[in-house]
Amino acid sequence: MAGIVESIPNFSEGRDAGVIEQLENALTAIQGVALLDRHRDEDHHRCVLTVAGSVESMEEAAFSVVAQAVELIDLKHHTGQHPRLGACDVLPFVPLSGSTMEQCVRLAHRVGERIGRELRLPVFLYEEACERPFRQRLEQIRKGGLVALMKRMATGPAWAPDFGPAEPHPTAGVVVVGARHPLVAFNVVLQSYDVSLARDIARSVRASNGGLPAVKAIGLALKSQCCVQVSMNLTDYRQTPVHLAFDAVKRAAALKGVAVVKSELVGLIPQDALAQITGHDLQLEALTQTQTVEHRLGQWELSRVVDNDRSS
DSSP: OOTEEEOOOOOSSSSHHHHHHHHHHHHTSSSSSEEEEEEEEETTEEEEEEEEEEEEHHHHHHHHHHHHHHHHHOOGOOSSSSSSSSSSEEHHHHHHHHOHHHHHHHHHHHHHHHHHHOOOOOOOEEEEEEEOOGSSSHHHHTHHHHHHHHHHHTTTGGGOBBBBBOBBTTTTBOEEEEOOOEEEEEEEEESSSSSHHHHHHHHSSSGGGOOOOOOEEEEEEEEGEEEEEEEEEEETTTSHHHHHHHHHHHHHHHHTTTTEEEOOOOOSBBBHHHTTTTTTOOOOOOGGGGGBHHHHHHHHHHHHHHHHHHHH
């Protein structure tokens, strides 16, 4: 599987199955691209699609799906708990088998330039693809939401987009495109209606407030489930494994007299991150080997071999 790149685009649509299917089709219509996983959340009003393919195929697929999102998703009519900046909100590229971070950075730049030029959508680069340290992290760009970002964009060149027009798209906002290392997206659901409690706990565990290393966290309401959630990205699970993040949230909740209902994984988990949590009770439903990036890649590669044998 030489030269394989993973992409995990996040879209501001979690309720319309038809729209999500069209986004998936835009990705898998490109030869050599495999859909590895889909995750949708109606409260967040957000879906996360995990795909993989060669550098060349991912370049075309990424542009195609952003174009589809611009056509299908109108932020003016969007309400959801998760912070967002665009129809296709975040578009990261992650090096996997045989590919490098440098390739992913160049890929992010090429895709971002084309999005800005052809779709007239402002593009902000983040993480390894960004050359401006003060806006390298996603939360620095997202701070205050689209309205706050629009005001910063109007202040001068420091907050000009890397590609595309100087103002947000009227219905699709902006898109944040980047290259990053693998992470684990992990949520802990609490038996409480109080979103301020979830936000307090999120502040206590995230790295930016002196909490756990390489942990980003926010507190969100889950109205359909009548509870709240601490939503986390573990940007380096070797520094803070999943079970340590879970335990920290559970302890903080217990101090407030609140129990954990369950936890959930968003998307796939790297094999070595799964190995870290073997034997730990995370109140997580049936996490198995089949939910690893490596397993899904192996299944895809096997299907390609079978298809080639049939056609030869």
